[in-house]
Amino acid sequence: MGATKTENFTDKHNEIANIARALGHPARVAIIEYLLKIKSCICGDIVDELPLAQPTISQHLKELKNAGLIKGNVNGTSICYCIDEKAMAKFAKQLEKWSEQASEIKCC
Amino acid sequence: MGATKTENFTDKHNEIANIARALGHPARVAIIEYLLKIKSCICGDIVDELPLAQPTISQHLKELKNAGLIKGNVNGTSICYCIDEKAMAKFAKQLEKWSEQASEIKCC
């Protein structure tokens, strides 16, 4: 074996795990923070910002896109990747809920 | 190649990625939600709640513990795992910050 038994878990748990997994690599965290820092889209310049080769970065962007955290629009010769505000807000809300619930537990 | 080039990224980015990675598997999400649902520690009963063998669950608990999201106290013959409220709150705050920043961006 070795493959995650996705089908044995609820859709909700899989969805949360998918988003979290996408954020589970420092390069992808760096991409998100870069997008927030420049307050606009990535249009070509990201390759100079990360210590990784272009194909690797392209792969990481694809994973963030698949998870729904960023979206890409073609813009001439370059591609415009930007944060999907709604997806980020949804995940943030889930974490806030967890955090609230955790604060209510009295034990250990 | 194949290994994440951890040392080429900032501590902050690695820390966020580590927490996110720990939440990046549906079994571990299920463990967290179970802990919040029962509002107390896991003391033995988690094995009946998940569609995985005992050693696999033990491994997932270990990863959540390594990431700092849960903590375990020995309690006689069973072990008391509970959520680390502070770690959860910290991650939730990070996400909230990202979400806020994302909402300020006007583009695409």
Place this chain on the structure above:
DNA sequence: ATTATTTATCGTAATATTGCAATATATAAA
């Protein structure tokens, strides 16, 4: 049409993760 530029895909090697049976460890109960 040719060339330059940007991003994606393919192929592949290295490494990590997932899952479980078997077994070990550690405490509680008899």
Place this chain on the structure above:
DNA sequence: TTTATATATTGCAATATTACGATAAATAAT
């Protein structure tokens, strides 16, 4: 001490991820 119970560790097979060179595809500029 022996037995029962709960959790951890080991070892290993299957699969996934990460990284990058080579190359393809797609548009812009000449």
